Amino acid sequence: MNVIQYNTMKNITFIGMSGAGKSTIGKLLAEQCNFDFFDIDKLIEDESGTSLPELIEKIGDEVFIEKEASIVLSLKFMNNNGTVVSPGGSIIYSSAGMNFLKKNSKVIYLDTPIEEIKKRMESFDRKKRLIKLADRSIDELIEERRHLYKKYADLTIMTENKTIEDIINEIKANFC
Numbered sequence: 145m146n147v148i149q150y151n152t153m154k155n156i157t158f159i160g161m162s163g164a165g166k167s168t169i170g171k172l173l174a175e176q177c178n179f180d181f182f183d184i185d186k187l188i189e190d191e192s193g194t195s196l197p198e199l200i201e202k203i204g205d206e207v208f209i210e211k212e213a214s215i216v217l218s219l220k221f222m223n224n225n226g227t228v229v230s231p232g233g234s235i236i237y238s239s240a241g242m243n244f245l246k247k248n249s250k251v252i253y254l255d256t257p258i259e260e261i262k263k264r265m266e267s268f269d270r271k272k273r274l275i276k277l278a279d280r281s282i283d284e285l286i287e288e289r290r291h292l293y294k295k296y297a298d299l300t301i302m303t304e305n306k307t308i309e310d311i312i313n314e315i316k317a318n319f320c
Contacts, residue, residue, distance in 0.1 A: 154179065154226040155249035156319055159293050161233045161286055162274060163264030164254040165303065170230040173312050179226035184235070187215055205275045213238035216245060234275035236292040246296060250319060253297035257304050258286050
């Protein structure tokens with residue numbers, strides 16, 4: 145287990161695949177630590193007035209990655225009061241976006257097994273369209289992203305066989 149010493153930076157960013165639990169864990173952690181919570185996918189949907197799958201279909205992968213990074217780079221709420229951020233899984237394709245998040249928060253990678261990701265993706269109420277999936281299998285996409293998530297993570301949490309409470313307690317022990 146990676147242990148990170150707490151410092152004055154109280155901002156936390158979750159990274160990982162769609163279905164890894166970024167938003168679920170992020171919301172609960174923010175509530176328990178009395179932090180603000182921001183879901184980047186929700187901000188993009190609110191700004192565009194459409195769902196993410198529809199927006200991605202309309203503008204394409206590369207333009208969506210630029211839009212996602214632009215939203216991240218415009219974040220003004222990162223402060224010492226405590227903020228939890230849940231960007232989309234494709235934010236790792238933007239080095240500018242990820243460098244901003246690393247500079248302004250502790251980045252936690254929720255490393256979830258491929259089979260669990262696939263299972264959760266099947267149960268989404270609406271199908272999410274995954275960036276950069278057109279030319280590879282879901283397994284290849286997850287492996288490609290896993291490398292990038294690990295590159296940017298300050299802390300990697302293996303989620304297999306852990307409850308949401310276990311994960312939150314591990315994070316709270318280091319950050320709240």
